[in-house]
Amino acid sequence: MRLHNRWAGRGAAVLAAGALLATFGLSGTSSASSPLGAPPKATGTPLVVAMIDLIGAPVSFPEAEQGAQAAIAYVNGYLDGINNHPIVLKECSNTTLAAPASATCANELVADNPTLVLGAADTGAAGAFPIWQAHHLAYVGGSSFTPVESNATNSVIFTSLALSDNAAPLAFAAHTLHIKSVAIIEANDTQGLASGAVIENVANTLEMTHTQVPLSDTASTSDFAAAAAQAESSNPGLIYVEAPSECVQTVLALKQTGYAGKLAGVGPCAAPPAIAAMGAAANGFFFGSPQVGFDQSHTKQWGQEIAITEAALAKYAPKNIALDAPALDDFGAVMNLRTTLDAIKGKLTEKSIIGAFEKGSNHPNWLAHPYTCNRKQVPTQASVCNPYEQLFQVNNGAVATLTTKWVNGAQYYKPTG
Secondary structure, eight states: OOSSOTTOBTTBOOOOHHHHHHHTTOOSOSOSHHHHOOOOOOOSSOEEEEEEEOOSSSSOOHHHHHHHHHHHHHHHHHSOTBTTBOEEEEEEEOSSOSHHHHHHHHHHHHTTOOSEEEOOOOTTHHHHHHHHHHTTOOEEOSOOOSHHHHHOTTEEBSSOTTTHHHHHHHHHHHHTSOOOEEEEEEOSSHHHHHHHHHHHHHHHHTTOEEEEEEOOTTOOHHHHHHHHHHHHHTOOSEEEEEOGGGHHHHHHHHHHTTOOSEEEEOGGGGSHHHHHHHGGGGTTOEEEESBOOSSTTTHHHHHHHHHHHHHHHHHHSOTTOOOSHHHHHHHHHHHHHHHHHTTOOSOOOHHHHHHHHHSSSOEEETTEEEEOOSSOSSTTOTTBOOOOEEEEEEETTEEEEEEEEEEOGGGGOOOOO
């Protein structure tokens, strides 16, 4: 997955909470008070949590903080906080994407004496982690975008982005659709090429022949047409779009060249604004996501969590929150934090926090597959505790669950070197 807002960017506008809920089968009109209940508020001393996010940067994920803040407000107001201690989020924005900016943020945040770090989306994690580790701070949740947070011994992360979300659709294509070849249209930057390499690796394991087609750095209409033609020229059974900011242009170019085969890729291609822009060209597009869909196929098992998430976001999140994986990852991380830390007796330390998450297996994971933090779940992402994704497909302008069976595409990634 390239580092772009999963539902926003060039060709995909910001997705409102109500729009996403409607897309996945809920009206978004349920009462906020009913599912949230009315327990007493947390009244103890604050429990400070630090966060570095990408806000105001060339690539931004404000929704990670917004999702976390909505969950924190719910936990503080309705679940008595953590052992009656209200969570207070101290956030710093990396506006350059680089490690030095994250180091500056980390130094500022440790002055607030945080109990732990809540992960978000930070491409500069290499600058922050030496500071987190020097201050013996656990890092919990967020998006596994870089090798640093994905492998640090003081880190646990509940979903796998950049690897499993790309691997799962390919595994589904090979095993369920019996596709033997794939052309990968990828963004021509560091992260896009890295994600393309993940897809290539998985394709090799699945014995799928593959062709990689990098987009131009400054792609124009003619560049998209050329990339579409190049991808089609290999006569693939599947074209995989790994270019979140250029989904609309790429898919439309494929339609214009007459491509009528299978189409898959990353989540931003299935944002309602992108679907509207692509029209019939988006039909059949499928993708992986670590969270369950908010539709009838999941309400029996996940109905309460869906209702609480819907109500908390409606009550506390901005109306234009982009409900992508970073947003739901952080909402879920706060809920997982509350469950696990509430059971810890004694002082909350890096050792006690990480140890609590590493203990046992198959722990409930908010709106996602159960997690096991044994550092063996995802190749090259030792800190990631859950490799599973569900698959969704665009049909007639809407997103529907393609299969309720969890797909572990990460098992097909084979580390090299």
